[in-house]
Each structure stands twice: as structure tokens, then as C-alpha cells.
């Protein structure tokens with residue numbers, strides 16, 4: 533995180549903004565908007581708004597919870613089945629890439645019906661999103677709709693994901709603090725950048741599994757930060773965040789002994805992935821490193837994308853820790869990984 537964002541981070545949230553082809557300007561938080569006073573909201577049919585359906589039920593453990601919602605879907609898109617189809621597709625996308633694909637029996641996935649007044653996505657209806665991002669009202673709206681999921685035992689450890697009914701590029705994920713598993717991810721239904729591109733699917737996995745669930749950092753350099761380096765204060769903060777389970781996919785040092793992915797550096801079984809130190813992550817163009825040149829935390833467009841092996845281990849470890857309450861060792865991960873890739 534660049535120092536520009538620290539006051540916000542310390543007070544409220546860990547922040548990730550993901551944009552794919554142009555610089556991203558965070559729109560959150562923003563100035564309160566005036567409540568409309570001269571319009572009467574249309575009556576929303578109760579059979580759609582707040583409707584809950586479980587799309588996936590864990591068969592191992594109590595289940596790690598993911599709750600999906602949509603914004604910009606007016607009532608006719610609920611009535612004709614579009615909303616449900618979008619939620620089903622999102623669920624399938626989220627679990628389409630390893631290691632979550634082979635461990636989806638550890639997850640509960642629900643969706644909640646959210647009827648928007650229209651599909652304008654001007655920040656005034658449903659989850660109060662705009663075309664690519666939330667507004668200051670969005671998290672409260674999500675928490676309110678989440679109360680419809682009566683079987684949700686631990687909302688504070690749930691990953692919420694809002695599918696924004698827009699074709700624009702974007703995607704963003706917030707964590708309220710470094711002491712919670714809870715996350716709020718937002719992802720538009722991105723129009724592919726190439727005829728065979730799967731930008732939406734990759735962005736959804738990046739946001740929900742990469743950031744929301746596994747608490748990983750972006751592995752690309754934010755535009756405008758190509759020359760920035762982490763300060764000594766930020767180095768100490770990264771160590772603390774990693775102790776709390778965040779940002780374990782980056783390092784501010786090329787020290788092979790302390791590197792989070794040190795086992796992979798000398799493991800010949802992973803030589804084809806060319807694991808090492810590749811400079812440039814998040815808000816640091818210099819002096820900060822990721823483990824592979826290209827991976828799903830680095831790029832979310834193209835035909836086929838995957839998490840790097842060190843990132844797969846971060847995801848695998850978190851799933852096992854939270855679903856079985858034990859910490860797997862390195863060789864357990866490698867055996868799983870080789871059998872599922």
C-alpha cells in the first residue's frame with residue numbers, strides 16, 4: 533500500500549483496486565449523495581427481493597461461506613431467470629481454477645436476490661454500485677441483504693461478492709480490517725478484450741479467491757507507481773500483515789531464506805514455472821517482488837490463466853486451515869498440487 537492510502541487503511545480497510553487496461557482512480561469513499569426526494573420508489577415484489585438460494589453446500593466441515601448478490605438487475609431480469617443464471621455462472625466461474633476447483637466441497641455458496649429499480653448503475657439502487665465500483669452505501673446494503681441468509685453463522689468470516697450488471701472493465705475488493713476474514717468483492721460482467729478472452733471469469737476468481745478469500749496482494753504495478761519503493765515503515769507493516777495472513781504473495785526482499793515462497797525456489801518439480809523474484813507489485817514498482825512473471829494475480833485477461841504455485845499454496849493452506857483446523861506442510865501441498873494440475 534502506498535502511503536497515500538494509509539490513513540484509510542489504518543482506520544477502515546485493506547484495499548485492493550484492480551483495473552485492466554487503464555489507470556484506476558478509486559471512487560471510494562466519496563461524498564454523500566443526496567437522497568432523492570421527489571420520486572416514489574416502485575413497489576418491489578417480495579418474491580424476488582431478499583430471496584435466498586443455496587447454490588453449493590459443503591460436504592467437508594461446516595463450510596466456508598461465500599454470498600453472491602447482483603446490482604443493476606431490475607425485476608424483469610429476476611422474473612425471466614436471468615438473475616439466477618448469472619449467479620449460477622458466477623459460482624461456477626469462482627470454482628473454475630485450481631486449487632479451489634478441487635476443494636469446492638469445503639464451501640457453502642448462497643445468492644441473495646437484489647431487485648434494482650433499473651439497470652442504470654448510477655449509485656442509487658440495489659447495492660448502490662456504479663458501473664465498475666461500489667459507493668459508500670454498498671457495504672451497509674450488503675450487510676442488510678445478508679441477514680436474509682439465516683443459515684449464515686459467521687458473517688464476519690464471509691466473502692461477499694456483488695456481480696455488477698455492466699460490461700465495463702473493473703473489479704475491486706475490500707477488507708474491513710487485517711483482523712477479519714470478511715471481504716467485500718465487486719466485479720462487473722466484463723466484456724472480453726479478445727474474441728476468446730475470459731476476462732470476467734478471471735477477474736471474478738482474482739477478486740473472490742485471490743483477494744477476498746486468500747487475502748493476496750495484486751502482483752502488478754498500479755499505474756503511476758512505477759518508481760515507488762516501500763519505506764522502512766511499510767516494510768514492518770508488511771511483516772505484520774503477513775503474520776495476520778495477508779499479502780503473503782509478495783516480498784520486499786530478495787533474501788531466499790526469508791522469502792514466503794522459499795521452498796519453491798529450489799524445488800525441481802516446479803522448475804517449469806520459473807519461480808524467482810519478479811519486481812513490481814501493487815503500489816511498488818521497485819524493491820517489491822512477486823514469485824512468477826505472469827499469473828492470475830498479475831493478469832486477468834487472455835485465454836488461459838492460473839495462479840502461480842506459491843499462490844496456489846496460499847489458497848490451499850487457507851482452505852485446509854479453515855475447513856480442517858490444521859496447518860498442512862509443504863509436501864502435502866505439493867502432492868495435492870501435482871495431482872490437480
Ligand SMILES: [Zn+2]
Nearest residue numbers: 548549550750
Ligand atoms: Zn486485484
